Amino acid sequence: MQTKILLPEEQMPKRWYNILADMPPMDPALHPKTGKPVTPEDLSPIFPMELIRQEVAADRFIDIPEEVREILALWRPSPLFRARRLEKHLKTPAKIFYKWEGVSPAGSHKPNTAVPQAYYNMKAGIERLATETGAGQWGSALAFATQLFGLECTVYMVRSSYAQKPYRKSMMQVWGAECLPSPTDRTNSGRQVLQGDPETPGSLGIAISEAVEDAATHSNTNYSLGSVLNHVCLHQTVIGLEAREQLAMVEEYPDVVIGCVGGGSNFAGISFPFAGDKIKGTKPGTDIVGVEPSACPSLTKGLFAYDYGDVAGLTPLLKMFTLGHDFVPPAIHAGGLRYHGDSPIVSRLVHDGVMRAVSYYQNEVFEAAQTFARTEGLIVAPESAHAVKAAIDMALECRKTGEAKTILFNNSGHGDFDMSSYDAFYQGKLVDYEYPAELIRQSLARLPKVG
Amino acid sequence: MDDPGPAVKRIGFLINPVAGMGGPVGLKGTDGKAGEAELRGAVPRSQERAVRTLALLRGPGFFFFTCSGEMGELALRRAGIDHYQVKYRYQGRSSAADTRAACLEFLSCGADLILFCGGDGTARDVFDAVGQRVPILGIPAGVKMFSAVFAVNPEAAADIVRSAGISDFLDAEILDIDEDAYRQGDLQTRLHGYARIPALPELTQYSKQVFEDRDEERARVGIARFIAETIAPGVLYILGPGTTTAALAKYLGLEKTLLGVDLVKDGKVVVTDASEAQIMEILRDSSGSRIIVSPIGAQGFVLGRGNQQISKDVIRTVGTGNIIVIASPGKLAGTPVLHVDTGDPKLDAEFGEHLTVVSGYRIAQRKRVLRISDDRD
Secondary structure, eight states, rough: OOOOOOGGGGSSSSEEGGOOOGSSSOOOOOOOOTTOOOOOOHHHTTSSSHHHHTTTTOOSSSEEEEHHHHHHTTTTTTHHHHHHHHHHHHHOOOEEEEEEOOTTTBBTTTHHHHHHHHHHHHTOOOOEEEESSSSHHHHHHHHHHHHTTTTEEEEEEHHHHHHOOOOHHHHEEEEEEEEESSSOSHHHHHHHHHHHHTTTOOOOOHHHHHHHHHHTTTTTEEESSSSSSSSHHHHHHHHHHHHHHHHHHTTTOOOOOOOOOOOHHHHHHHHHHHHHHHHHTSSOOOOEEEEEETTSOHHHHHHHEESSSSSSSSSSSSEESSSSSTTTOOOOOGGOOOOSSSSSHHHHHTTTTTEEOOOOOHHHHHHHHHHHHHTTOOOHHHHHHHHHHHHHHHHHHHHHHOOOEEEEEEBBBBBBTTTHHHHHTTTTTTEEEEHHHHHHHHHHHHHHOOO | OOOOOOTTTEEEEOOOOOTTTTTTTTOOTTTTHHHHHHTTOOOOOHHHHHHHOOOOOOSSTTTEEEEEGGGGGGHHHHHOOOOOEEOOOOSOOHHHHHHHHHHHHHHHHOOSSEEEEEEEHHHHHHHHHHTTOOOOEEEEEEEOOSSTTTSHHHHHHHHHHHOSSSSOEEEEEEEEHHHHHHTEEEEEEOEEEEEEEEEOOOHHHHHHOOOOOOOOOHHHHHHHHHHHHHHHTTTTEESSHHHHHHHHHHHHTOOOOOSSSSEEEEEEEEEOOOOHHHHHHHHHHHHHHEEOOOOOOOOOOOESSTTSSOOOEEEEEHOOOGGEEOOOOOHTTTOOBBEEOOOHHHHHHTTOSSEEEETTTTTTEEEBOOOOOOOOO
């Protein structure tokens, strides 16, 4: 009985899959000031040209540079596991497979895009990257990647996470990056937020504003985003491409594909190759499920509309599912899922019915993580635990119906820096936050329309 | 023993020796009924409950001011504590007046906290004496404990005393229960006032990790700002008692009674401290209406305790879908489950298994609702 399905190193993908080639045209990103579609020139102050090209590329496949592949090979191809012990524990006829991205140096899927982003910026002569990080996964991934290419790195880390996960900061330091609790007083955006609310827990939206401002005001500095954008989703497709190969090695194809969703990149990574198959009609029946926290349910309760990607309104307007760029999600432990919006591609695919989304409360998510740790051994990140929860629920559903579905989920990262969150769970201190959608709808209806 | 230094927590400690006696013998409360309870064979249980707490509070970190005999000294000695001073002596059978007098004595000695063992009646007496001047905490020993100042059990009370800081406080409801009516099978509760209880600092590490809104005032303003944005013209708002609803009224620029139910429409207070009849009358002329209430801390009653003017008829007229429950995160952290007791089990069931409680600006928490069986008989 095979437990680990390993792809030989030489079979690591040589090309990323660009799902845009298989989708109807997307609504363009709009310039925040003019409201007109953004041009490459608009983006060039903060992004290198190659990433701007990838953002709107029409080719179905895009070559992964050899220098990037060499670094990815440090941990890729990542293993695919059959969760036999979990299946047995759940007494389910379903087959549960999970892709384990916790093997990367930073401990999550994030380096998959950090490495190419650092690479393209280095090629463009950039000396420093500024970025934001929620739970610290992205910040440490970019810290790791930048130092490989000799770039400096400044990370604006959401304040609540900075306090929650001090070791993430230490990790970034080891890799030579500077990590600051956001909001800071270094940027206008940060100062503004602090003025309004000195005790703010911060949010991804605020931290993005700070990093964008930093990049836009320093010519040697570019901005780097760990999720949401098309090129980030593109880089993550190595996950799904590998998984599809690995499943084929055991003659399987998933009936269900699951990933947790914050900005959407790890979900995109695991699901886009399968979503592509679904769109093209070769595998039309795949159920593709994004999993959100009930505290921040953009896909399940948000509006599909143009909104800013950040709090200060510095980013282009993106057509996406959003809870409003000024929404500051409560301080849940899955800090990486605290984002008001979502990847425009994921949003569009959900809107078009190619994918769907579900949401869960914190406590049930940690219960699932505990079940997983006690059967499969791995202690997963609170973010990834959302995917675990959905996979378990799906498998239990199979127990009821007797269906032997093949379930694939992305286990996006380990929880080694999240022990305090597990502690809080065991102390009964986890709050089941909820998004009061109906009241918010009423409150928005009564707000003055601006602009 | 001499008065302790400032590093030591000074605790005023008293027991209502007869608290809890009425329950087992069917008196549903012992206010003015201690003699009858004894005749029925009741045994005081407050001593034993208090000793369970005190046994966990031995050591040099605490100094007690207490009362003579069964009102405190005996239990301290039984728990093996000798660093105390008797500050109040009573004669004959202890009474509510003794409780109040002892508390005033503790206050003048500079107690940091008053720890009492008793029931709702004792809580009310302690509160009447000291108000918000010093935090209080109850070791539950009474027949019924609807007030929010009680720890869940004697051991938890010791935990709170041990880990509580001396600067963080929460407001906690003191309820008035009409015991005569209660003995007739009619539970009449009314919000009597707000005491202060020690806020439990989370385990030190945790408090640094999560920026839960521990600042109650700030949280209440966030809630008020959010709810204020949803206020619509022409709709009647029935505001329940409490500091959270009062903060909302204040945010809206309205004067609200702290302990009563007030009616608000189109930016004006229509009726203050409304009775059920008044609410029903105004409801008849209103096209839309909403109830905004806050649960009682610790006990978790959303409806049916302390706000009975919002009766089952009122709730039916407004509709359970038009009830907004609000509470600060600090209060919710100390309130594990919610209860609804409208007096109509069918209506109670309409609230479902969970309630959404608004706890900040555009933030809510899902709290479990536990059905209570009709325990009045």
